[in-house]
Amino acid sequence: MLELRPTCEHCNRALPPASTEARICSFECTFCAGCVERVLGNVCPNCGGGFAPRPVRPAHDRRGGNFLGHYPASTVVKHRPVDAAAHALFIATLAGVPPDAR
């Protein structure tokens, strides 16, 4: 199940469960949309994969108890700012390979 991490790993901006600005890679590395676009170039600094919008877990029990109340978001902050110069070099090694071919 998705952890729904509380903040952007780079800028530490709050990304509450209902945020439409949260982006995740397949390992759930979590960043805000702004950092994915302007800092990361859609390359996860931890795995090299691309990002997708994080789904919003329902806040209300619409069906079978599958909602935020029973499955709350993580409160564990992972703040590991990216070194922009090092990340630029990492991006360069991908030479424009799209996420589905990495």
Ligand SMILES: [Zn+2]
């Ligand atoms: Zn951010």
Ligand SMILES: [Zn+2]
């Ligand atoms: Zn990743």
